[in-house]
Amino acid sequence: MRNITIKIWNLVSQMFDDLIGRAEKTDNDELEKRAYELRDRIDKLRREYEMVNNLIKKNENKAIAEEE
Numbered sequence: 001m002r003n004i005t006i007k008i009w010n011l012v013s014q015m016f017d018d019l020i021g022r023a024e025k026t027d028n029d030e031l032e033k034r035a036y037e038l039r040d041r042i043d044k045l046r047r048e049y050e051m052v053n054n055l056i057k058k059n060e061n062k063a064i065a066e067e068e
Helices: 002-025 029-067
Strands: none
Touching (some): 002 029
16 A cells, blocks of 8 residues: 555656646746645645654554554
8 A cells, every 4th residue: 555655646746746847838937836836735745644644553553562
């Protein structure tokens, strides 16, 4: 599951990098700004996802250890 999640995040990042490249070609500063903001929000979501995922794993491991 982790490998699939990483691939999804990589594809999403690549999609936004492509969007930024296309926005830069328009010479429209507002479009570039919005594209960078979107990518930054996606990066923040990815970091938050990883943090929550790690906390869930720790809790699961703790519960397993307590059962044993």
